[in-house]
Amino acid sequence: MSEPRTTRPDTHGNGAKYIALLLLGLVIGAVCTVMAMRAIQARSDPFPGAVMHVQGWHLGKLRDAVEQNRCATTDSLPHLQALRVMANDIDPAFPDLRDDERFTKASSQLRGALDTAMASPPGDCVALGETAGAIGQACKACHQDFRG
Structure with a gap:
């Protein structure tokens, strides 16, 4: 079995x-x-970031023009005009900062630098470099205090 x-x-x-x-x-x-x-x-709200992005692009184009030695007024004026128009949107883009004295001072400095540049547009690379530097300084003053 x-x-x-x-x-x-x-x-x-x-x-x-x-x-x-x-x-x-x-x-x-x-x-x-x-x-x-x-x-x-x-x-x-995408508006604040969009304003900063567009301004950064135009300022970058001014700096690129200096590096490429393309500093004629006809090359830089459109970017200066766009920067000036966009500078009017800075305060509305950041409504919670409108009462901050540092913010309003920095945005006013930017508009002032752009008004100066528009009143007498730079015609050569030295002047355009100085103008881009003044605009960049105005941006930097605000970014030091408010950028995260």
Whole structure:
């Protein structure tokens, strides 16, 4: 007589199920994170950042003109005009700072530097470099106090 055969229980693990659940959880977490970030972004006002970004771009173009020795008034005047127009938007872009004396002084200094540049536009690279430096200093004065 032969011995009865014992059946072994199925020893396949559940690892594949756990990995699938882990991957599903990661995908759901990523989707929820993106949705939350978009909701937070939708609540923020892009205007202050946009004003600073546009001004930085125009100031960069003035500095590039000096480096490239393209300092004719016709090259720099459009950027100076755009900077001056955008300088009018600084105070409305940061309404919670309008009562801060340092902020209003810095924004006034920027407008003053731009008014001076517009009254007598720089015609050579030395003058344009000085003008860009004065505008940059006015920006720096505000950024030292208020930029995070």
